[in-house]
Amino acid sequence: MNPNKPVTAQAISSKEGGFTLGPLQMGPACCDPEPVIEVENLSLRYGDKTALDKVTLDIYRGCITALIGPSGCGKTSFLSAINRLTDLIPNCVIGGHIRVDGQDIHTTESNVQALRQKVGMVFQKPTPFPLSIRRNLSLPLCEYGVTRRSEIDAISEQVLRDVGLWDEVCDRLDTTALALSGGQQQRLCIARALTLRPKILLMDEPCSALDPMASGVVEDLISRLQGHYTIVIVTHNLAQARRIANYAAFFWVKERAAGQLIEFGRCQHIFESPTDPLTAAYINGTRG
Numbered sequence: 001m002n003p004n005k006p007v008t009a010q011a012i013s014s015k016e017g018g019f020t021l022g023p024l025q026m027g028p029a030c031c032d033p034e035p036v037i038e039v040e041n042l043s044l045r046y047g048d049k050t051a052l053d054k055v056t057l058d059i060y061r062g063c064i065t066a067l068i069g070p071s072g073c074g075k076t077s078f079l080s081a082i083n084r085l086t087d088l089i090p091n092c093v094i095g096g097h098i099r100v101d102g103q104d105i106h107t108t109e110s111n112v113q114a115l116r117q118k119v120g121m122v123f124q125k126p127t128p129f130p131l132s133i134r135r136n137l138s139l140p141l142c143e144y145g146v147t148r149r150s151e152i153d154a155i156s157e158q159v160l161r162d163v164g165l166w167d168e169v170c171d172r173l174d175t176t177a178l179a180l181s182g183g184q185q186q187r188l189c190i191a192r193a194l195t196l197r198p199k200i201l202l203m204d205e206p207c208s209a210l211d212p213m214a215s216g217v218v219e220d221l222i223s224r225l226q227g228h229y230t231i232v233i234v235t236h237n238l239a240q241a242r243r244i245a246n247y248a249a250f251f252w253v254k255e256r257a258a259g260q261l262i263e264f265g266r267c268q269h270i271f272e273s274p275t276d277p278l279t280a281a282y283i284n285g286t287r288g
C-alpha cells in the first residue's frame with residue numbers, strides 16, 4: 001500500500017495478507033534482514049530539552065526489536081516518532097529522517113492517517129475505551145470506513161482469536177471492556193491494534209503494568225506475532241528482551257545530555273558479547 005494514499009476500507013477488509021485462520025501460529029523465522037523502518041540521524045527535542053541525538057537505526061521486517069536502556073534515554077520518544085504521535089506534543093521538534101517502507105513520514109504529502117493504519121501502537125497501561133468489547137474493536141474500523149456489520153464481526157472474531165481472547169469473551173462481547181482483567185484488557189488493546197491490519201506494532205512496555213501470570217500470556221502472544229508483524233518493543237525487563245527479541249538496540253543518556261543509540265545488533269550478540277563497554281555494564285547490572 002502506498003503510505004501517502006488515504007487508507008481505504010477495502011484495504012482493511014480485503015483478505016490479502018494479515019489475518020490468520022484459527023489460533024495464531026509462530027511466524028516465519030527472522031533470518032533475512034530487510035529494513036522496513038529506516039531511521040537516519042533522528043534528533044528529537046521538547047522545547048529546550050534534547051531527548052535524542054542523531055540516532056541512526058534500521059528496523060527489520062517481521063522481526064522483534066527490543067529498545068533497552070535506562071529511564072530517560074529516549075526509548076518512548078523514539079517509538080512515538082515512528083507513528084508521529086510526537087505531532088501531538090506542541091513543543092516537540094524532530095530532525096533527521098524516518099522512512100517506513102521507503103517513504104519519508106515527515107514530508108508534506110505524507111498521510112498521518114495512513115501511517116497510523118500501518119503502524120499500530122500498544123501502550124504500557126491497557127487503554128480500552130470505556131465501551132463494550134465489541135465496540136472497542138468496531139470503532140477503529142468504522143473510523144477507517146469499514147461499516148458492514150458482517151465484515152466488522154468477522155474481523156473482530158479473527159483478531160480476538162489471534163490474541164487468544166475469543167474463547168474467553170465470545171459470550172460477553174456486549175459487556176464493558178473495563179470488566180476484563182488487566183491482562184485481558186491488554187490483549188484486547190493488541191486485538192484493537194490488529195483490526196486495522198498494521199504491518200508494524202510499536203509496544204511501549206506492554207507487560208510492565210501486568211501481574212507475572214498475565215505478563216507471561218502477553219509475552220507469549222508477542223512471540224507468536226513475530227514474523228506476522230514487525231514489532232518494536234520498549235522493555236525494562238532484560239530477561240524478557242532476551243527471550244522474545246531478535247534484535248536489541250541499547251540507548252543511553254549521560255546526565256543532562258541527550259539520549260543516544262550506543263549499540264544495535266542481534267539479541268544474542270548484545271546480551272552475550274556486546275561490543276561497547278557501556279552495553280556490557282548495563283547488561284551486567286553494573287551501570288544503569
Ligand SMILES: Nc1ncnc2c1ncn2[C@@H]1O[C@H](COP(=O)(O)OP(=O)(O)OP(=O)(O)O)[C@@H](O)[C@H]1O
Nearest residue numbers: 046049051070071072073074075076077078089259
Ligand atoms: N512531553 C515532554 N516534554 C518535555 N520533556 C519530555 C517530554 N516527554 C519526555 N521528555 C523528556 O525526554 C527525555 C526522554 O524521555 P523518554 O520518555 O523518551 O525516555 P524513556 O527512555 O522512554 O524513559 P522511561 O524508560 O522512563 O519511560 C526525558 O528526559 C524526559 O523527561
